[in-house]
Structure formats: structure tokens, C-alpha cells
Amino acid sequence: MKIIAIVSQKGGTGKSTLACSLAVAAAEQGLKTSVIDIDLQGTTKKWYGRREAEDGPEVNALTGGQLEAAIPLLRKQGVQLVIIDTPGADTPGVTAAIQVADLCLVPARPSVADIEASAPTINAIHRLGKSFSYVLNQVPPGRSIRTMDAYRVLQLTGAVASTPLAMRVDHMDALATGQGVTERDPTSKASAEIRELLEWLLNKIEGKAHGQKQTRVA
Structure with missing residues (x-):
């Protein structure tokens, strides 16, 4: 079982x-996937409540203190991928x-404010000795100097996913x-x-080379 914590x-x-x-895409690939929502806002739990599809990932709302006990239970249930949604604050x-993650995914928009604000998160990840990667999120559609510059800056401090995610209404519509x-x-x-x-x-978690390709937004 692999665990991805999305943190910022x-x-x-x-x-x-x-x-x-990500959880839906993983389930579509045949991975038994579970989402854990530890954010008091409960955005992913509310999303789950709006789902009409009977298959796909389950979502459980837990506290941070329940994580350590929950992970072995999910493993016994045959869950292959766990994605943890976390609050936008420094909390236990x-x-x-x-601590429980195999990989921490740190989303950042291509702005100085977002990149600077990610520093405490990265410091915490380093302190706990965990692997991480940035992903540029909500970037301008099309090729953008802002996106390229942000990608280069983030590369100086750690790994960056080779696929930025553009700001598209599909994301908002799907969540709704x-x-x-x-x-x-x-x-x-x-x-x-x-x-x-x-x-x-998934390749990064497995330690497989995914290929170094130039960042792009199509």
C-alpha cells in the first residue's frame, strides 16, 4: 500500500x-483507493456525499490522531493507494x-506568494525525513513564462512533477x-x-525514472 499526503x-x-x-483516476486504473480527509472543512468528505457513482474511491473523515491506527486497517482491507487531504495550516x-506518507505532494500556484508560503511545509517534510514533490497547480492555460519561471525556481528546492495542472473549469465542475x-x-x-x-x-514512489521532460501546459 502506498500513501500520498497532499500538504501545504x-x-x-x-x-x-x-x-x-487523483483518487478517481487511480480507481479507474484498477487501484483500490481510499481518501482520508483530515481537514475540518471536510471538502473531500462533502464531495463524496455528492457522488452518484457507486464505484471508485471511498472517503473517510478522520482526525490526525486517528491516522496511525487507520493505516493498518486500510492495508488489511486490501487498499492499494491512500491519498490524504490536509488542512491549509500548521497542525499536528x-x-x-x-509521517505516514510515502510521498508528500505540495501544490503551489505559479506566484511568488505561493512559493514563499510553501517554505514551512518543506521544512517540516525535511525535518521528518520524507520524500516530496511540488506540483504546479492552477497555472495559466497555454505556454506561460510565469509557469516556466516558477518551475525553475521550485526545481532548486526539490522535485517538481513534470506535468503542471492548468486552471480549467473542469476541476471546479467535477468537484461540484x-x-x-x-x-x-x-x-x-x-x-x-x-x-x-x-x-x-506512482513512478516516483516506486523509484522509477519517469523521464526528464520539459514542463509544459497544453
């Missing part, structure tokens, strides 16, 4: 949207999520309807980006 002490970076769509729950973007429109650019990101993350 800055709100509004799209953690919950990423958790939902975020620390607990980092209890879907992942790959369910809402399987052929959309948003769906392709989520699938590529999932592949990159």
Missing part, C-alpha cells in the same frame, strides 16, 4: 480538488500525515458534482493532465 500550509492551492481527481494532523475530472470528461485536457500526474507520482 497555504490555503487555496487546490489540495482537495487534487485529492478527489499535518505532521501526522507527513461529486466527480473526478476523468469522469466528467474523459477526453479533456484536464483529464490528461491528471492521468499524467498520477503516473508521475
Whole structure:
């Protein structure tokens, strides 16, 4: 069983949207997937309540203090991938999520404010000796100097997923309807980006080379 914790002490970076769509994409690939929502706002839990699909990932709302006990239970249930959605604040729950994760995914928008705000999160990940990767999220559609510059800056401080995620209405619409973007429109650019990101993350967890390709937004 592999565990991805989506962490950022800055709100509004799209953690919950990423958790939902990555979980759906993983389930579509045949992975038994579970989402754990430790954010008091409960965005992913509410998303789950709006789902009409009977298959796909389950979502459990827990506290950070329940994580350590929950992980062995999920493993016994045959869960293959766990995605933890965390609050945008420095809490004991975020620390607990980092501790149990095989990989921490740190979403950041291509702005100086977001990149600077990610520093405490990265410091906590380093302190706990965990692997991490940034993902550029909510970037301008099309090729953008801002995206390229942000990618280069983040590369200086750690790994960056090779597929940035563009700001697309598909993400908002899918969240509102209890879907992942790959369910809402399987052929959309948003769906392709989520699938590529999932592949990159799973390869990174397994220690496989995914190939160094230039960042792009199509």
C-alpha cells in the first residue's frame, strides 16, 4: 500500500480538488483507493456525499490522531493507494500525515506568494525525513513564462512533477458534482493532465525514472 499526503500550509492551492481527481483516476486504473480527509472543512468528505457513482474511491473523515491506527486497517482491507487531504495550516494532523506518507505532494500556484508560503511545509517534510514533490497547480492555460519561471525556481528546492495542472473549469465542475475530472470528461485536457500526474507520482514512489521532460501546459 502506498500513501500520498497532499500538504501545504497555504490555503487555496487546490489540495482537495487534487485529492478527489487523483483518487478517481487511480480507481479507474484498477487501484483500490481510499481518501482520508483530515481537514475540518471536510471538502473531500462533502464531495463524496455528492457522488452518484457507486464505484471508485471511498472517503473517510478522520482526525490526525486517528491516522496511525487507520493505516493498518486500510492495508488489511486490501487498499492499494491512500491519498490524504490536509488542512491549509500548521497542525499536528499535518505532521501526522507527513509521517505516514510515502510521498508528500505540495501544490503551489505559479506566484511568488505561493512559493514563499510553501517554505514551512518543506521544512517540516525535511525535518521528518520524507520524500516530496511540488506540483504546479492552477497555472495559466497555454505556454506561460510565469509557469516556466516558477518551475525553475521550485526545481532548486526539490522535485517538481513534470506535468503542471492548468486552471480549467473542469476541476471546479467535477468537484461540484461529486466527480473526478476523468469522469466528467474523459477526453479533456484536464483529464490528461491528471492521468499524467498520477503516473508521475506512482513512478516516483516506486523509484522509477519517469523521464526528464520539459514542463509544459497544453
